[in-house]
Amino acid sequence: MDLKVDPEEMDCNQPVPVEVFASRSTLHGLSHILTYERICIKRCLWILFFMGSLSFLVCVCVDRVQFYFEYPHVTKLDEVSAPVMIFPAITVCNLNSFRFRSVTRNDLYHAGELLALLNRRYEIRDPHLVEESVMETLKFKADFHNFKPRPFNMFEFYDRTGHDIKDMLLACHYRGMECGAENFDVVSHRLSETHNLILASSHAGEP
DSSP states (O other), X not given: OOOXXXXXXXXXXXXXXXXXXXXXXXXXXHXXXXXXXXXXXXXXXXXXHHHHHHHHHHHHHHHHHHHHHTOOOOOOOOOOOOSSOSSOOOEEEESOOSOGGGOOHHHHHHHTTTTTSBOTTSOBSSGGXXXXXXXXXXXXXXXXXXXXXXXXXXXXXXXXXXXXXXXXXXXXXXXXEEOOGGGEEEEEOOSSSOEEEEEOGGGTTOO
């Protein structure tokens, strides 16, 4: 028994030709590239235009992605003129938040992880990055065997371990006269990486 297949059913099972797909596509230029026409020059020009546009699009996308991973930022500054300064604008800052030699074992126990010196298990964090001269001291202070922790206060910690103006000030001259650490008052001593000290307004008459 022979089964006759309808020609229309055979056409439905066959894939759509590329030319038909291109003619129905909304991608600009594709219908001119994949066409039944025999004009080679026209097709070559459309291929050049299409590849050029595609290359330009890829270059722009790659450039924007690279620019994104550079994490660009914009800093805006507002300048305000002040006819009279309340205090002399002399500021001394130290980006180091604390002195390691002033840190005690009790400080390490309570704030070792916060200071990026210890991990959660009270072990030295990244020992391969620690200098040899510091490693011995850190090992000694991080030994909590039979250690009984005492109360800890973060403000007291920064007051005790923070850098003193006497240690940072090598020489000071203001209005042609010598000045010293006694002419400076701490005006900003918050829990941050910077400790600002500024010449006190009460000493405005002094150098």
